Every structure is written in C-alpha cells, then in structure tokens.
Amino acid sequence: MSSPSPWHTIGRHDVLPATKHDDRARFDIVAHLNAQIAQTLSPRVKTAYEARARQAFRLRHGRDPVDRHEVAEAMQREPAYRVFSLVRRNTMEIRQHAGRQLVARQAEALRDRAKWANDGARTLQLDPTLEAPRYVSAVDTHLMRGGYTAERMTDDVTNPANYDAGMYTTTGGAGGPWNDAAGRALVDWLKREHPQFNPRRIVDLGCGLGHNTLPLRAAFPEADIVAIDVSAPMLRYGHARARSLGVSDVTFMQADATKTPLEDSSSDLVFTTMVLHETSRQALPQIFLESHRLLRAGGLTVHLEQPPYRGLDPFEQFMRDWDGRFNNEPFWSALHESDLPALLVKAGFGAGNVFESRCSALPPSQTVIKNEDFGRAPSWYVVGAWQAAKGIASLG
Amino acid sequence: MDHSLPQIADPIPRATPAETGRRPEAPQFTDDPMLDRLYGVTLALVSELAVTRSRLDALERVLARRELVDQDEVEAFVPEPAAADARSRLQAEYLERVLRALE
Numbered sequence: 001m002s003s004p005s006p007w008h009t010i011g012r013h014d015v016l017p018a019t020k021h022d023d024r025a026r027f028d029i030v031a032h033l034n035a036q037i038a039q040t041l042s043p044r045v046k047t048a049y050e051a052r053a054r055q056a057f058r059l060r061h062g063r064d065p066v067d068r069h070e071v072a073e074a075m076q077r078e079p080a081y082r083v084f085s086l087v088r089r090n091t092m093e094i095r096q097h098a099g100r101q102l103v104a105r106q107a108e109a110l111r112d113r114a115k116w117a118n119d120g121a122r123t124l125q126l127d128p129t130l131e132a133p134r135y136v137s138a139v140d141t142h143l144m145r146g147g148y149t150a151e152r153m154t155d156d157v158t159n160p161a162n163y164d165a166g167m168y169t170t171t172g173g174a175g176g177p178w179n180d181a182a183g184r185a186l187v188d189w190l191k192r193e194h195p196q197f198n199p200r201r202i203v204d205l206g207c208g209l210g211h212n213t214l215p216l217r218a219a220f221p222e223a224d225i226v227a228i229d230v231s232a233p234m235l236r237y238g239h240a241r242a243r244s245l246g247v248s249d250v251t252f253m254q255a256d257a258t259k260t261p262l263e264d265s266s267s268d269l270v271f272t273t274m275v276l277h278e279t280s281r282q283a284l285p286q287i288f289l290e291s292h293r294l295l296r297a298g299g300l301t302v303h304l305e306q307p308p309y310r311g312l313d314p315f316e317q318f319m320r321d322w323d324g325r326f327n328n329e330p331f332w333s334a335l336h337e338s339d340l341p342a343l344l345v346k347a348g349f350g351a352g353n354v355f356e357s358r359c360s361a362l363p364p365s366q367t368v369i370k371n372e373d374f375g376r377a378p379s380w381y382v383v384g385a386w387q388a389a390k391g392i393a394s395l396g
Numbered sequence: 397m398d399h400s401l402p403q404i405a406d407p408i409p410r411a412t413p414a415e416t417g418r419r420p421e422a423p424q425f426t427d428d429p430m431l432d433r434l435y436g437v438t439l440a441l442v443s444e445l446a447v448t449r450s451r452l453d454a455l456e457r458v459l460a461r462r463e464l465v466d467q468d469e470v471e472a473f474v475p476e477p478a479a480a481d482a483r484s485r486l487q488a489e490y491l492e493r494v495l496r497a498l499e
Contacts, residue, residue: 021450021451022451025447026444028446033439082425085425086439087439090435090439090497091439093436093496093497104407145410146411325423
C-alpha cells in the first residue's frame with residue numbers, strides 16, 4: 001500500500017460537503033493514520049502472535065489455536081493487539097467526528113442543494129410508509145451516529161454527506177476518486193467472465209448512496225437500472241449526486257431488499273456490494289429468495305463481500321473479525337461464517353448454477369497488495385448464481 | 397467584554413440508551429478505562445497537531461509566494477480584540493475535538 005491520496009483529489013459533485021483547509025487536512029491525517037495502522041501496527045500484531053502469544057497458547061493447550069476464538073484468547077492480553085485496536089478504533093472515531101462537524105454546520109445548505117438537484121424527479125421514489133428493519137435503524141454502523149437512516153430534519157442528507165466525504169479516508173483513496181471500486185470490479189468481472197451477458201434490467205439491492213451503482217450505468221448504457229435502499233437520506237443524496245454527475249436515468253427506490261415492489265422475473269442482474277454483512281441472520285436468506293424471485297431465466301445474481309472465514313488461517317480470521325468486534329458491524333462475524341453458496345441453493349438456485357469467484361478493481365497483474373489492511377483493499381469475494389429456466393432450477 | 401469560553405458541544409450527540417433501546421457500546425482495550433480515554437485524547441491531539449502543522453505550512457507558503465512573510469512580525473504578534481474573540485472560539489472548538497474521548 002502506498003501513501004494515501006490527498007483528500008482534495010476526491011471526485012467533486014454538487015452535494016459533496018464544502019470543505020475548508022482544516023477539514024481536508026483532518027481527513028488527510030486520518031488517511032495517514034489508517035495507512036500507518038496497516039503498514040506498521042498490523043504487522044506488529046502478527047509478529048507478537050508468532051513470537052509470543054501462539055507459543056504461550058501451545059504451552060497451555062499443547063497445540064496451536066484452531067479458530068479465531070482461540071486466537072482471540074491467545075491475543076487478548078497482547079499489548080501489540082491492544083495498541084492496534086486502540087489506534088484503529090480512535091482513528092475511526094476521529095474520522096466520524098470530523099465528518100459530523102463538517103456536515104452539521106452546513107446541514108441546511110446540503111439539504112437545499114439535494115432538493116434542488118432532485119427537483120421532484122420521478123427517478124427518486126421514496127416511500128414514507130416504509131419502516132427500516134431494525135438491523136439497519138438500530139445500529140450506528142461504522143460508528144456513524146444514527147446510522148444510515150437517521151433524519152435530523154425534513155429532507156435531511158447529513159449522514160450520507162458525512163459517509164461520502166469521509167469514506168475516502170478509510171480506503172486512503174484505494175476506491176478511486178468516486179469510491180466506486182466495487183462497482184468497477186463487478187463490471188470488470190462481468191465483462192471478462194461473461195462478455196456476452198447484456199442485462200436489460202439491473203437491480204442494486206442496498207445501494208446506499210449509489211457509489212457502486214453508477215459504474216453499471218456506464219458499462220450497460222441501454223439497461224434499466226433500479227437502485228434500492230431502505231434509507232431515504234441515502235437515496236436523496238445518492239440521486240442528487242448521480243444527477244450532478246450527469247446520470248439522470250437510474251431509478252433510486254426506497255424499499256426493503258427482502259420485499260421489493262418489483263415484479264417476478266423482471267430482472268437480468270440482481271447484485272449487492274458489501275451489503276450482506278450489514279443485514280441479519282433472518283434477512284440474508286430472504287434477500288437471496290428475493291433475488292431469485294426477481295430474476296428472469298438466464299439472469300444472474302452476484303454479491304461482492306469480504307471472503308468467508310472458512311479455509312482462512314485462524315490468525316487471519318481473527319484479524320478480519322476486528323470490524324465485527326469493534327467497528328459496529330454486528331452481523332459481520334456471522335456473515336463470514338455463513339455458507340453463502342448453500343443459502344443460494346436453499347433460495348431456489350440450482351446447485352450447479354451457484355459459483356464463487358474473486359474480483360478486483362485493479363488489473364489482475366496489480367492485485368498483489370502488500371499488507372492489505374484486512375478487508376479494506378479494493379478486492380472482493382464474489383458469490384452468485386444463474387437463474388435456470390423456471391421449473392428446471394430444482395434439477396441443478 | 398465577556399471572556400468566558402463559548403459553550404461548544406458535539407454537533408451530533410450520541411443517542412442515549414433510553415432513546416434507542418440499545419446498549420451503549422464502549423469497548424475497552426486496556427485494563428484501566430482511564431487509560432483508554434487517555435489514548436483517545438492523545439490520538440485526537442496527534443491528528444489536530446498534524447492539521448495545525450498543515451495549516452501553518454499552507455500559510456507560510458501562501459505568504460512566501462507573495463513575499464509577505466516576516467518571522468519577527470509573527471513572533472511579536474498580539475491579536476486585536478476581534479481576533480482574540482475568534483481565537484477563543486477556535487480554542488473552544490479545539491478542546492471539544494481533542495476531548496471527545498472523555499464524553
């Protein structure tokens with residue numbers, strides 16, 4: 001990982017919060033702190049594990065730790081891990097605080113700019129009667145106060161504005177100026193693995209503010225694209241952002257990904273990017289069922305996530321689980337222990353049509369990243385399934 | 397002239413358990429909760445010092461570009477009353493930021 005890109009290289013659009021020198025400098029030091037965590041503190045945790053903690057565990061148990069829980073037991077008193085965690089957690093707190101200050105002082109201006117950009121467009125379809133599921137509304141995801149759905153005034157967009165402005169600091173710019181690396185990675189994967197696939201209707205479930213929706217627009221200019229989320233603030237901001245970037249034909253629709261108002265067999269591509277780990281044990285299989293319901297024969301569902309823990313070295317499992325323990329990601333651990341291919345089969349996809357893969361926003365030759373900060377590099381696990389002709393799926 | 401420190405609070409306060417029905421989340425990484433707070437303040441100071449140094453760097457470069465920087469004048473600088481008030485507000489905001497971890 002190289003030095004983080006300065007914040008001022010972020011892509012500009014009309015609803016991005018206005019920043020002053022110190023706001024930008026504050027985001028820059030947060031990005032540098034994150035780089036320092038990945039390059040210096042994280043390797044020290046591994047050294048401490050290999051040099052001391054694993055040995056102490058061996059002395060107590062006569063064997064190595066076999067899973068992340070046993071690594072956690074071995075590491076809980078290890079100063080290197082505590083310092084890593086203290087710095088990583090506080091860096092996230094500082095990033096969130098900087099974002100809160102930035103958006104709170106211009107909340108009304110941001111609201112007005114979003115309203116002006118949205119201007120009653122039919123492509124923004126909000127449903128004031130929709131109640132957000134508790135797994136979204138009750139969690140300050142990534143320590144963002146109020147989470148995705150908080151509304152502090154009518155037509156509020158402060159949390160998505162904070163999310164959009166500050167996300168760059170977590171990735172150090174690795175997601176590109178538009179923070180759309182996952183969307184670009186998905187497009188790259190589709191074009192490379194399935195060059196003939198030309199979806200007419202694309203559905204992005206849990207689109208957030210649409211970072212990863214827009215690369216699909218560029219890649220499939222003829223397709224009808226519906227970006228779905230439960231959060232009205234995210235959709236308001238995302239719709240305004242898209243229009244500001246010249247994209248006025250993506251529909252941003254407020255709906256629950258487990259029960260969208262879209263018709264059966266109406267879509268060719270149903271995808272999510274880093275959404276499944278922010279759902280719940282109950283919602284996850286329902287999202288797969290909904291994907292199955294929406295797809296036409298020959299359609300494809302694809303989900304980008306961090307890799308499952310199965311098959312990973314116990315120490316790496318333990319490090320990857322940090323967000324589940326300390327970054328307000330309550331479903332993170334359970335998701336990464338779930339058998340997603342099996343859940344897709346259970347949702348009705350034929351076993352022979354279910355696949356796992358990898359994708360990356362970088363050309364394949366550049367995908368080896370030194371000291372990937374466990375889950376924050378622009379590279380993803382892909383799980384998905386093809387929809388067979390109706391009635392044949394069960395034979396798969 | 398009122399010399400009291402302006403009251404500055406976190407612009408978006410943490411929701412209380414009564415409002416959300418959730419447990420307050422408060423991971424503790426050291427054996428002493430006071431030490432966790434000390435880390436929080438220290439790391440905020442680390443970042444704020446970096447911000448300040450960046451700002452000084454920006455200022456000096458802008459001034460140098462215009463051939464306006466004079467080191468002795470900076471050393472002898474005393475703020476006018478309005479500037480002192482602005483500085484007071486900056487300091488209050490600064491403290492709110494670096495003492496965040498104590499909330």
